Amino acid sequence: MLKEFKTFIARGNVIDLAVGVIIGSAFTAIVTSLTKNLINPLIGIFLGKIDLSGLVLTVGQAHFRYGDFLNAVINFIIIAFVVFLLVKAINKLMPTKETDAEPAPAPNQETVVLTEIRDLLKQQQETTQHRSQD
Structure with a gap:
């Protein structure tokens, strides 16, 4: 104790x-x-x-x-x-502690492909919406 x-x-x-x-x-x-x-x-x-x-x-x-x-x-x-x-x-x-922000790692190939697919689907959806409004 x-x-x-x-x-x-x-x-x-x-x-x-x-x-x-x-x-x-x-x-x-x-x-x-x-x-x-x-x-x-x-x-x-x-x-x-x-x-x-x-x-x-x-x-x-x-x-x-x-x-x-x-x-x-x-x-x-x-x-x-x-x-x-x-x-x-x-x-x-007192010096402020600066955080050493590391740059974001480069996206891997799978992430790049998924991002492109998402963007294409978004474009396709917008195109479909414009046609239906006409």
């Missing part, structure tokens, strides 16, 4: 996934800081409030913290845009 676990962990996919999760969480912290310390103050210039998380709608006893939701949406948009730019840059840098 230990050997199977060792084999499982040694697979590239598991290690790649672990690295992706670690980098993703660090990246999320950076984007959260960017939103909190740079984007929110810019938005605050127009809205009059620097901290969007303080925006709350109160109805009766319920408190709807839509400012936190707006922060989450801004974080998502920034992360999605940066990931888009990264994927675009990687696709530009």
Whole structure:
């Protein structure tokens, strides 16, 4: 069982996934800081409030913290845009795998004869149709 676990962990996919999760969480912290310390103050210039998380709608006893939701949406948009730019840059840098399309093999004699027969039958059918219309 230990050997199977060792084999499982040694697979590239598991290690790649672990690295992706670690980098993703660090990246999320950076984007959260960017939103909190740079984007929110810019938005605050127009809205009059620097901290969007303080925006709350109160109805009766319920408190709807839509400012936190707006922060989450801004974080998502920034992360999605940066990931888009990264994927675009990687696709530009990485060469695309061109499939070496081999030319179609030359048809054998039987195929050539059958094709000619098909074309002759088609011609004959068209000729018959034209005569019947006249």
